[in-house]
Amino acid sequence: MNIAWIDIRYHFVRFMMATVGVGLLFSATIGMIGLYRGVVFEALMIIREMGGDIWVVQGDRAGPFAEESEIPGTLARRLDGVAGIKWSKKFIQFNQQFEIGGRHVRIAVTGLDYPDDNGSWVPLVEGRYLYSGHYEAIADESLGFSLGSRIRIRRDDYTIVGLTARQVDMAGDGIMFVTVGDARTMKADSPSEAVLLRRASNLGDPPSQDATNKISAVIAKVEDGADPEQVRQHIASWGDVAVYSRVAEEEILLYSRMWRLLLQILAFVVMTLLVTVIVVGLSVYTMTLEKAKEIALLKLIGARNPFIIWMIVQQALFIGAVSFGIGLLLAHLVFPHFPRTVLIEWKDVGIQFLVALVLCAASSWFGIRKALSIRAQDVLS
């Protein structure tokens, strides 16, 4: 006979109201952790999908995911000549807001080093990869473009030849893949007046090709059998570039750009869990108060304190377990409809479940304290 469960069954409506409330709080914590996981997943996606072992970026810079990095487009050709390099790809990515079809769209423009890279690694949900060096694009569904549609960006028209799903950058902007050349054109494009003013300021100087020839980084694959660290050190010795392994570039992204986000999310999670502890604590305390007479009776008939404490702790654990189940169910029903990816990993869920149980057990302290203060003779009052 489990007296804790019998009591809960008897007061089922009240129990469910408490658990739904706490469940909403748990779904919020699951969502916050999932949001962080989702942001990390989205941020690392492009690094992992593009492959490559080393990232070559502007000298004394940490790379395009941490700060501005501009290197000449010709750097890829220099890398091709390095012993141990299997292939290299130019990389450019920037976020820009364009007015397309009368609406403002934020796009994470990402360059593909066509024709070596036509985007065959990009996970398409519809359409094809790039067949042309110009004016074709693969766009994420979140940007709202349909397959085959033609969109005008600045002065050029692009045809959407492929669609992806959930291909966004760490800011949540949908990625549009174009060739590196087209990406540079989009980035360098400026109004006629600005071009005229720039030309005027450069009178006497030879015209510069730099502005349209810059890329963010070069990704290179090391040949099988070659030592990636040795290759990396060799390229770094050139002095004008900085070289990172893929893992190092991922860490730069995580720890330079996202640690504040992580801290903030963790702070919110802690706050939400504190609220949860208080809500569960109050629920258990109220349930204990309502059972004061019954607890006095249990003491009268000789129930030991551990018997009474275990009854209260069990009720807190029941609230915690059922609430967490409700929270998890809500998370699976609601979060897929959120604009950003909320990645619910079972390892996180397991840890959160254990934390939830521990916190709920701890929150029963209020009720336990009250129960222990009840005297057996209170039955007579």
Add this chain to the structure above:
Amino acid sequence: MTDEMVLSVDNVSKRYGEGSTEVYALTDATIGIRSGEMVGVVGPSGSGKTTFLLIAGLLDTPTSGSVSFRGQTISRAGTHPNALRDFRRQHVGFVFQKPNLIPFLTAAQNVQIALAVNGTVGKAAKDRSITLLQHFGVDHRANNFPNQLSGGEQQRVAIARALANTPRLLLADEPTASLDSERGRQVMGMFRELADREGVAVCVVTHDPRTHEHFDRIVEIQDGRVSPDTAGSARRPLERTGELPSK
């Protein structure tokens, strides 16, 4: 079964408050109850009957004097009431004016909970609870909640619970006060039967003069003192047949 002294309250005093607020609820009270004896404790309101019940039932400890159970001193000044819980669980049963059944447990579960706190669970506890409910004629109500039972049925379930762990001492506080005279008589008859057949020492605190006919002895408490002419007088001989279901 012998006429051994089950409960012995010896020179017990209970003081509440200190200094100017000091009040003696019980002064130098000595009462003994033997196996199979049914004793009534009477007296006006505020005379110290409930204090006596608390101390005799090991729910409170005396300021001076001692409480012995079958010759062994159990409680005296300074004993913590929590330390008496194990002893109470095994040897003392309580019945009150209100049945004090746990509202979210069925009649059978209300009996089983007393067994559970003493470590008897599962089928053994179920069988024992049904046997006890049968004995008191409420087994057909085993799966009903207290709010589905009449006052008399609730009180019978409460008595079954009090006897779940076969106590040697049964303490009752105004057990007939909320019952009509017929049901009150039935309850007192049950107590009488417990004393006669099972040899349980029964102590009933009461205001109700209609119950007096059931007692072997009546002890009167006035202003916290036991009246000397009532403390030891036997009123009826003891007869036992021993038919209460044993554990």
